[in-house]
Amino acid sequence: xxxxxxxILTNGKDKKMSKELxxxxxxxxxxxxxxxxxxxxxxxxxxxxxxTRFAPSPTGFLHIGGLFAAMISKVWAEKSGGxxxxxxxxxxxxREIENGVKIIIDGLSDFGITFSEGMTGNDTEVGDxxxxxxxxxxxxxxxxxxxLVAKGLAYPCFMTEExxxxxxxxxxxxxxxxxxxxxxxKCRDLSIxxxxxxxxxxxxxxxRLKSGGNIENRIVLDDLIKGEISMPENxxxxxxxxxxxxxxxxxxxxxxxxxxxxTDVIRGDExxxxxxxxxxxxxxxxxxxxxxxxxxxxxxxxNGGKRKLSKRKDPEAAVSYYHEMGYPKEAVIEYxxxxxxxxxxxxxxxxxxxxxxxxxxxxxxxxxxxxxxxxVKLTDISKNYISKLNCETLYNMLTSWAKEYDKEFLSLxxxxxxxxxxxxxxxxxxxxxxxxxxxxxxxxxxxxYFYDEIWDGKxxxxxxxxxxxxxxxxxxxxxIFNENDDKETWFERIRQMCPPLGFAAMPKEYKKNPGxxxxxxxxxxxxxxxxxxxxxxxxxxxxxxxxxxxEKVTKRLLDAINKL
RNA sequence: GGCCCAUUGGUCAAGUGGUUAAGACACCGCCCUUUCACGGCGGUAACGGGGGUUCGAAUCCCCCAUGGGUCACCA
Numbered sequence: 072x073x074x075x076x077x078x079i080l081t082n083g084k085d086k087k088m089s090k091e092l093x094x095x096x097x098x099x100x101x102x103x104x105x106x107x108x109x110x111x112x113x114x115x116x117x118x119x120x121x122x123t124r125f126a127p128s129p130t131g132f133l134h135i136g137g138l139f140a141a142m143i144s145k146v147w148a149e150k151s152g153g154x155x156x157x158x159x160x161x162x163x164x165x166r167e168i169e170n171g172v173k174i175i176i177d178g179l180s181d182f183g184i185t186f187s188e189g190m191t192g193n194d195t196e197v198g199d200x201x202x203x204x205x206x207x208x209x210x211x212x213x214x215x216x217x218x219l220v221a222k223g224l225a226y227p228c229f230m231t232e233e234x235x236x237x238x239x240x241x242x243x244x245x246x247x248x249x250x251x252x253x254x255x256x257k258c259r260d261l262s263i264x265x266x267x268x269x270x271x272x273x274x275x276x277x278x279r280l281k282s283g284g285n286i287e288n289r290i291v292l293d294d295l296i297k298g299e300i301s302m303p304e305n306x307x308x309x310x311x312x313x314x315x316x317x318x319x320x321x322x323x324x325x326x327x328x329x330x331x332x333x334t335d336v337i338r339g340d341e342x343x344x345x346x347x348x349x350x351x352x353x354x355x356x357x358x359x360x361x362x363x364x365x366x367x368x369x370x371x372x373x374n375g376g377k378r379k380l381s382k383r384k385d386p387e388a389a390v391s392y393y394h395e396m397g398y399p400k401e402a403v404i405e406y407x408x409x410x411x412x413x414x415x416x417x418x419x420x421x422x423x424x425x426x427x428x429x430x431x432x433x434x435x436x437x438x439x440x441x442x443x444x445x446x447v448k449l450t451d452i453s454k455n456y457i458s459k460l461n462c463e464t465l466y467n468m469l470t471s472w473a474k475e476y477d478k479e480f481l482s483l484x485x486x487x488x489x490x491x492x493x494x495x496x497x498x499x500x501x502x503x504x505x506x507x508x509x510x511x512x513x514x515x516x517x518x519x520y521f522y523d524e525i526w527d528g529k530x531x532x533x534x535x536x537x538x539x540x541x542x543x544x545x546x547x548x549x550x551i552f553n554e555n556d557d558k559e560t561w562f563e564r565i566r567q568m569c570p571p572l573g574f575a576a577m578p579k580e581y582k583k584n585p586g587x588x589x590x591x592x593x594x595x596x597x598x599x600x601x602x603x604x605x606x607x608x609x610x611x612x613x614x615x616x617x618x619x620x621x622e623k624v625t626k627r628l629l630d631a632i633n634k635l
Numbered sequence: 636g637g638c639c640c641a642u643u644g645g646u647c648a649a650g651u652g653g654u655u656a657a658g659a660c661a662c663c664g665c666c667c668u669u670u671c672a673c674g675g676c677g678g679u680a681a682c683g684g685g686g687g688u689u690c691g692a693a694u695c696c697c698c699c700a701u702g703g704g705u706c707a708c709c710a
Binding site for chain 1: 637638640641642647658659661669670672703704705706707709
C-alpha cells in the first residue's frame with residue numbers, strides 16, 4: 072500500500088522551513104485547500120449518479136476519437152441521472168488557437184453532443200464548479216501547490232533545459248529510466264537560502280512533486296474497460312507547475328476532477344501509463360480517486376496493418392469531415408455506438424425508434440483493443456437511416472446542409488421546393504424504401520438529371536442495341552407517353568410498342584426464344600431511361616418521367632435522337 | 636530499450652471449461668424484377684504460434700510472435 076506518511080515532516084525545524092518556503096514562493100496566495108473545499112462542496116446527487124466530463128485542448132481540431140469519448144461520457148453520465156460537463160484544458164499556450172473553444176462546442180453539437188455544465192462559448196460558462204477554463208484557475212492550482220510545498224511534498228526546481236537535456240543523455244547512455252528522480256533531482260533538497268538566492272537572480276523555476284514512490288512497489292488500476300492493470304509506483308519528481316505558473320495536465324487533472332466532483336474519468340488509453348502519477352497526486356493531495364475508463368483509439372487499416380487515425384494523413388479523422396460530407400448526425404452516433412457496445416445493433420433492431428439513452432450502455436462491454444473505423448459500415452447505417460426519413464425531413468436536412476456547403480445546389484432546391492420534394496420522395500415513405508443515399512453530398516449527383524442546370528446530358532446507351540433501333544424506340548415513345556397515365560397503363564403502353572419494333576413484351580418470352588427478338592421490354596425501357604436521364608440505372612422510371620413532365624420528356628427524347 | 640495493453644472470418648464482434656464457434660457489414664450465388672436498388676433464400680470465410688493444466692480449452696497457466704500505447708516545463 073502506498074504510504075505518504077513517510078513524507079509528512081516530523082522534524083519541527085523542517086516543517087517550519089517548508090512553510091517559509093511556501094510563503095516565499097507563493098506570497099500572493101492566501102487561500103487554503105480548506106477554503107476551496109468549502110467553496111466547491113461535494114455535489115448533491117442521487118445515489119449512483121455519475122459525473123463525467125469531456126476535457127479537450129482547444130487546438131482547433133476535433134478528432135473522431137474525441138467525439139467517441141464525448142458520446143460515451145455523455146451516455147454514461149446521463150443514463151445514471153448524473154452530470155456531463157465540458158472543461159477546457161488550455162494549459163499549453165503554444166498549441167492553442169483562437170476560437171478553439173467554440174470550434175469544439177459547435178463540432179460536438181453538430182452531432183448532438185451537448186453539455187449541462189461547463190463552457191458554453193469562448194468566454195462563457197454555466198455551472199457552480201467553474202471556472203471551467205483551466206487558464207482561469209491559476210489561483211486554485213497555486214493554492215494546492217503552495218500547500219504541497221508547505222507540507223514538504225513539492226519543491227521549486229531551477230534546472231535549466233540544458234541541464235535536463237544532459238541528464239537525459241546520461242541516462243540514455245547508462246540505460247537508466249529517464250526522468251527526474253533520486254540523484255537526478257538536484258533541487259530536491261535545496262536549502263532555503265539557496266532558493267532565495269536563485270529567486271533573487273530571477274531564475275526561472277518549476278514546482279516539482281517530491282515523489283515518495285518506489286518502482287519496486289506495484290499499484291493496481293481497476294479500469295472500467297480494461298480490467299485490472301498492475302503497474303509500478305511513480306517515482307518521478309514530475310512538474311506540477313510550469314515556469315509560467317500554469318499547471319501540467321497531471322496536476323490540473325487531479326485538482327479539477329476532484330473539485331468538480333468527477334466520478335468517472337473517461338479518456339483515451341494513451342493516459343494509462345501516466346496513471347501512477349495521477350495515483351500519487353491524488354494520494355498526496357488527499358483526494359479520493361475517481362473511477363477510470365480508458366478507451367482504445369479508433370484505428371484505420373493501413374497496408375495490412377492498423378494505425379491510429381491520423382490528423383495529418385486521414386481527412387476522416389476530423390469530425391468536421393462527416394459534417395461536410397453530410398452524414399446525418401444520428402447515423403454517425405449510431406455507428407459510434409455500435410463500435411462502443413456491439414450489442415447496440417441488436418438492441419436497435421428491436422427498438423427502432425427508441426431514444427439512444429434507453430440503451431443499456433455498459434462500459435464493461437467496450438472492447439479493450441482498438442477498433443478499425445469502417446466507413447463501409449457507416450455508409451450502411453447512414454443509408455438505412457436516410458431511407459427511413461420522410462421527404463419533408465430529408466428536404467430540410469438537405470437544404471440546411473447545402474446552405475453551408477453547396478450554394479448552387481441550394482438555390483436549385485429552393486427555386487421550386489415542391490419539385491425538389493417530389494424528386495426526393497421517389498420510392499420513399501413506403502414500406503421498403505430505396506437505400507441509395509449515404510450522405511447529403513451524394514444527393515446532387517444522384518438527382519442531377521432533374522435539373523438541366525447541373526445535368527451533364529451524357530447518354531449512356533447500351534451497346535447491345537443498335538442506333539437505328541434506339542431511334543425507333545424513342546420516336547415511337549415520344550408520341551405515346553402520357554403524363555396522366557397511372558403506373559399500370561403507363562407500362563402497358565411500353566409493352567405494346569415492343570412487338571412492332573422487334574422486342575419481346577415479356578422478358579420470359581425473350582428468354583425462351585432469344586433468337587426471335589432483338590431484346591425485350593427491359594431493353595426498351597432502358598433506352599427510354601437513358602434518353603430521359605442519361606443513365607442505365609435509376610429509381611422507378613415511371614415516377615421520374617411523371618416528375619419531369621410531358622414537355623421535358625419529349626424534349627429529352629428528341630434531343631437524344633438528334634444526338635445519335 | 637523499460638513499463639503497460641491487445642490478438643476469434645476482410646471489418647465490428649458474441650463467447651467466461653463440453654456450441655454444428657452466433658449475429659451485423661462487406662463479398663459471392665439464386666429468387667423476385669422493365670434497369671438499379673429493396674426484399675427473400677443460400678454460400679465462402681475465424682479462435683496468431685508453441686508448450687502445459689484437464690476426460691475435455693477460443694475460454695485457465697507459461698513462453699514466443701505480431702500489433703499498439705507511453706516514457707516532456709504537450710495534452
